[in-house]
Amino acid sequence: MASISGVYSSSSSSSSSALRHRRLLLPLKPIPSSRRAAAIPIFPLGRPPHLRPPRSIADLPRSPLTSSSASLPPEKKTLGIEKDPIKLWRRYVDWLYQHKELGLFLDVSRIAFTDEFLTEMEPRLQTAFHAMQELEKGAIANPDEGRMVGHYWLRDPKRAPNSFLRLQIENTLDAICNFADDVISAKIKPPSSPAGRFTQILSVGIGGSALGPQFVAEALAPDNPPLKIRFIDNTDPAGIDHQIAQLGPELASTLVIVISKSGGTPETRNGLLEVQKAFREAGLDFSKQGVAITQQNSLLDNAARIEGWLARFPMFDWVGGRTSEMSAVGLLPAALQACSSLIISRCQGGINIKEMLVGASLMDEANRTTVVRNNPAALLALCWYWASDGVGSKDMVVLPYKDSLLLFSRYLQQLVMESLGKEFDLDGNRVNQGITVYGNKGSTDQHAYIQQLREGVHNFFVTFIEVLRDRPPGHDWELEPGVTCGDYLFGMLQGTRSALYVNDRESITVTVQEVTPRSVGALVALYERAVGIYACLININAYHQPGVEAGKKAAGDVLALQKRVLSILNEASCKEPVEPLTLDEIAERCHAPEQIEMIYKIIAHMAANDRALIAEGNCGSPRSIKAFLGECNVDELYD
Numbered sequence: 345m346a347s348i349s350g351v352y353s354s355s356s357s358s359s360s361s362a363l364r365h366r367r368l369l370l371p372l373k374p375i376p377s378s379r380r381a382a383a384i385p386i387f388p389l390g391r392p393p394h395l396r397p398p399r400s401i402a403d404l405p406r407s408p409l410t411s412s413s414a415s416l417p418p419e420k421k422t423l424g425i426e427k428d429p430i431k432l433w434r435r436y437v438d439w440l441y442q443h444k445e446l447g448l449f450l451d452v453s454r455i456a457f458t459d460e461f462l463t464e465m466e467p468r469l470q471t472a473f474h475a476m477q478e479l480e481k482g483a484i485a486n487p488d489e490g491r492m493v494g495h496y497w498l499r500d501p502k503r504a505p506n507s508f509l510r511l512q513i514e515n516t517l518d519a520i521c522n523f524a525d526d527v528i529s530a531k532i533k534p535p536s537s538p539a540g541r542f543t544q545i546l547s548v549g550i551g552g553s554a555l556g557p558q559f560v561a562e563a564l565a566p567d568n569p570p571l572k573i574r575f576i577d578n579t580d581p582a583g584i585d586h587q588i589a590q591l592g593p594e595l596a597s598t599l600v601i602v603i604s605k606s607g608g609t610p611e612t613r614n615g616l617l618e619v620q621k622a623f624r625e626a627g628l629d630f631s632k633q634g635v636a637i638t639q640q641n642s643l644l645d646n647a648a649r650i651e652g653w654l655a656r657f658p659m660f661d662w663v664g665g666r667t668s669e670m671s672a673v674g675l676l677p678a679a680l681q682a683c684s685s686l687i688i689s690r691c692q693g694g695i696n697i698k699e700m701l702v703g704a705s706l707m708d709e710a711n712r713t714t715v716v717r718n719n720p721a722a723l724l725a726l727c728w729y730w731a732s733d734g735v736g737s738k739d740m741v742v743l744p745y746k747d748s749l750l751l752f753s754r755y756l757q758q759l760v761m762e763s764l765g766k767e768f769d770l771d772g773n774r775v776n777q778g779i780t781v782y783g784n785k786g787s788t789d790q791h792a793y794i795q796q797l798r799e800g801v802h803n804f805f806v807t808f809i810e811v812l813r814d815r816p817p818g819h820d821w822e823l824e825p826g827v828t829c830g831d832y833l834f835g836m837l838q839g840t841r842s843a844l845y846v847n848d849r850e851s852i853t854v855t856v857q858e859v860t861p862r863s864v865g866a867l868v869a870l871y872e873r874a875v876g877i878y879a880c881l882i883n884i885n886a887y888h889q890p891g892v893e894a895g896k897k898a899a900g901d902v903l904a905l906q907k908r909v910l911s912i913l914n915e916a917s918c919k920e921p922v923e924p925l926t927l928d929e930i931a932e933r934c935h936a937p938e939q940i941e942m943i944y945k946i947i948a949h950m951a952a953n954d955r956a957l958i959a960e961g962n963c964g965s966p967r968s969i970k971a972f973l974g975e976c977n978v979d980e981l982y983d
């Protein structure tokens with residue numbers, strides 16, 4: 345993971361199917377049985393070549409629409425999706441998965457996989473199960489980074505491969521509960537707040553260090569929590585200002601949780617520096633209100649230790665950012681979102697994190713069976729493979745019909761896309777894998793993009809998330825005879841599912857009784873495992889993210905170029921008289937003529953922020969520009 349250079353903390357300055365023979369939408373080449381039959385050792389031992397989906401969706405030939413068939417998509421004639429309601433009902437009943445204790449159902453009946461497909465996938469799924477077993481035992485399942493993948497141990501520490509790791513998990517959970525209880529009961533309080541207790545949480549983090557906590561807060565936080573959480577998850581100064589402005593005088597009673605596994609993510613560092621500046625300006629001591637969640641000895645950890653922050657919690661090497669919801673990353677913010685200032689029992693003053701862990705653990709246990717139809721994660725992975733031809737040919741549209749689950753699709757977007765979106769498979773073949781995930785919520789989306797889903801380009805499958813309980817008991821009423829508001833939501837979901845299916849649009853439905861810490865934990869665990877199994881099916885490493893590093897490096901290069909541009913402009917602006925420079929002159933003096941377009945963008949951005957002045961010309965005609973700096977900086981600190 346790329347690190348920022350320099351000190352993390354604030355300085356005094358503020359500047360700083362092939363198996364699917366029926367899939368005719370894309371004419372996939374059937375893979376010969378001889379290639380498919382090969383036994384597949386688990387990945388920690390190295391994989392020989394085996395059955396793989398076609399290399400990349402980009403490489404696949406498109407269905408030629410002949411003039412006679414041009415008016416109808418080919419799949420309409422050939423898909424053969426079952427439409428007989430009685431047969432569908434039978435399929436529904438036959439395939440309905442239920443987890444009794446969790447009150448969770450999975451309906452895969454509207455994914456039209458065939459018996460033949462199932463038979464062919466069975467050995468591959470068994471291989472995936474074996475790989476998951478090895479992963480849970482501590483295999484180096486993330487070979488590129490030489491790491492174990494241990495997020496499943498977080499909710500069942502006795503599964504950790506050694507007692508040291510088990511203790512780390514248990515001790516961290518204890519520390520989280522103690523700290524949360526002390527904050528909620530005001531045993532730990534801010535030094536100079538009239539409230540005499542913390543009233544706000546400001547979480548600073550990005551990606552996996554934000555999306556889980558955001559999803560859980562939206563799903564489970566009480567309506568008027570004594571400790572309300574808000575997030576800084578970007579390096580957008582206006583967004584940061586907005587959060588700080590919203591806190592207003594409550595900054596004095598804000599617990600700032602800085603979350604970064606690497607401890608070196610630029611956006612998070614910037615957010616921290618901005619918040620620390622706000623604290624200084626308000627005459628507050630940040631260290632008395634700051635908490636760090638990061639790996640031991642990271643830049644962030646060192647800064648927090650040296651500056652004596654209120655608390656530090658560990659992130660483990662073997663937990664990836666996007667699977668960190670059940671680590672301190674997700675548990676601490678959740679535990680702090682208090683329902684009441686009275687602690688009912690230990691660690692139950694906030695969102696009940698122990699229940700989240702129980703939900704995840706129960707789901708993990710269900711996903712350990714090697715009987716495919718009893719394994720909900722395997723069923724999901726199987727459906728994804730069927731629906732997207734094992735190459736991501738269709739997008740996953742996630743539609744929770746419940747406002748509080750709004751952020752589930754955004755959370756899943758990272759979990760699925762950062763895990764599965766890979767250029768190379770584990771054998772080094774270029775595969776350009778992945779599944780695109782998007783979604784918002786129903787029935788809101790009914791009035792936005794469902795029109796296209798029903799009738800437009802057929803490039804998706806849907807996952808409906810259904811919540812049976814509409815409202816807490818005793819609050820319901822009929823807004824028209826026999827019909828409640830929740831009945832409408834139910835009707836919209838069922839109606840959309842049917843309307844899509846009639847038009848050959850496949851869907852999965854996940855149903856939970858209620859949105860509770862337990863069901864949220866179960867949903868997270870379900871999708872984590874489905875991603876793991878699917879990754880095995882397509883032979884990719886789900887636990888690294890090399891592509892993200894390229895973007896980070898390119899951003900660093902832009903900032904380095906900006907410093908050179910500033911230096912050149914400064915030199916020219918210190919001359920008497922000031923020497924405004926053209927873009928060509930700047931590029932030449934930077935020894936970067938090939939970077940002229942980026943130099944133009946740098947100047948335009950600085951000009952828009954009053955940090956460079958345009959002496960001549962305007963940004964609409966780049967060749968006309970002559971720029972200089974409003975001030976000459978004799979110390980020239982840009983490099």
Ligand SMILES: O=P(O)(O)OC[C@H]1O[C@](O)(CO)[C@@H](O)[C@@H]1O
Pocket residue numbers: 345550551552553603604605606607608609612665666762889892
């Ligand atoms: O927790 P960190 O190290 O700040 O990283 C934040 C996010 O950045 C990424 O590394 C890349 O986007 C994610 O995998 C991660 O969740």
